[in-house]
Amino acid sequence: MDALEANCGVIPTDEDLAQAHARLRGRVRRTPILHVDGRDVGADGALTLKLEQLQHTGSFKARGALNAVLTMPGAATSVTAASGGNHAVAVAWAARRAGVHATIFVPSFSPQVKQDAIRRHGADLHLVDGFYADALDASQRYAADHDAVHIDAYDQVATVAGQSTVGAELADQIPPGDVVIVSCGGGGLFAGVCLALRGRNTVLAAEPETAPSLAAAIAAGRPVDIDIDRTGVAVDSLGARRAGAIATAVALDQRSRVLLAPDRAIRHAQHQLWDSLRLAVEPGGATALAAALQHARDLSGHGVTVLISGANA
Structure with a gap:
């Protein structure tokens, strides 16, 4: 871990996470989960959705x-x-x-x-x-x-520790062993959820194909700049040119995987959430579901929880 932190970022400690959870209790919403028949959104098996688009300000x-x-x-x-x-x-x-x-x-x-x-x-x-x-x-x-x-969006210990409270809630809401899929831009949410669920649930990052910054960082072993397609449907929320140092360190430490989703899959997931469940979600907020549907074969045999991250469409 020390070598990773030297090349990437300082990873929040368990104490950082515990203090954030205590500090935010009663100040942010404990968002619900929704158990969904996968056929309602185009999947084969059941899915659990964590409805973080219901959080204050419309996102995690x-x-x-x-x-x-x-x-x-x-x-x-x-x-x-x-x-x-x-x-x-x-x-x-x-x-x-x-x-x-x-x-x-x-x-x-x-x-x-x-x-x-x-x-x-x-x-x-x-x-x-x-x-x-x-x-x-x-x-x-x-x-x-x-x-x-x-106040950094994703590369600050206090920010990542705050995002980890999503994972702390999930630890009470879903069973151990479920795969959790989290949309990723700079990676603060991904890193926080990974740390909160470490050893309990596998957490996968979902990125748009137009902005695969964490995938590039994992391949390089450090954060690197990438070219972003400005026309991508989710780049306003997931368009970090460089993945966060903290997220990269966490991903390398936990040997995390990234699932990429093309724009058409993101739009499809966004429409499915509205048409079938009447959930109004922005493209970035639907990217994790898009990745789950796009990579369904790889996820078969696991319970799958998808984090719906934002509704500011």
């Missing part, structure tokens, strides 16, 4: 953002963040709850619904030409120039 991101804000130095009065949208909405929401000011940077192609939500929570919003990496650079420069605390 509220967990990591609030944990990071609540662990800031006591004198901090201003935060900044960058994301494709969901983390930005969550930081704006968490900052408002904590009584601090938020300045947010997102790529200019971030969906309008997410831009509107950021402003609704009282944050200052700046649109940046380019991708997430460009918004991140702007956020980090703002933090340095204005003495603000930068």
Whole structure:
């Protein structure tokens, strides 16, 4: 683990996870699971869905953002963040709850619904030409120039520990041995769920074919930059040019697998969730289900739990 952390990122400890779980109890929603006849969504066997799109701000991101804000130095009065949208909405929401000011940077192609939500929570919003990496650079420069605390979307111990509370809930909701499939952009949710369910459940990352950053990091043994297809249906939420150092370290340590899903499968999963279950989910939120359907043969013989991660469509 030490060599991995030296080349990748510092992995949150069990104590980090336990403290986040205690800190967020009663402050975030304990989201339900839904047992589904797989035929309703185009699968052969039964599936369990973890409905994290019902979380505050419409995605799991509220967990990591609030944990990071609540662990800031006591004198901090201003935060900044960058994301494709969901983390930005969550930081704006968490900052408002904590009584601090938020300045947010997102790529200019971030969906309008997410831009509107950021402003609704009282944050200052700046649109940046380019991708997430460009918004991140702007956020980090703002933090340095204005003495603000930068809340990272996925490569910060407090953020990953906050996301791990999804896994802590799943440990009470699903049996040991189930395969859990988690959508992955920068990998904060994937890393947190992996750590929370370590030794109990196998956790697989699901990435769009248009942005396979964790797959590339695993192949290289370290985070690497990739080319992203900006036209991809899920790149606004899962379009990290480089997988997080923490997620890469966790994936290498646990010898994790990545399941890739093409855009057509993501759109199909999104439509199936609405048509059959009346669940309104954004493309990134449906990517884990798309991967489960796309790789159904590889998953046969296992109970499968799919994390539905966001609804900001």
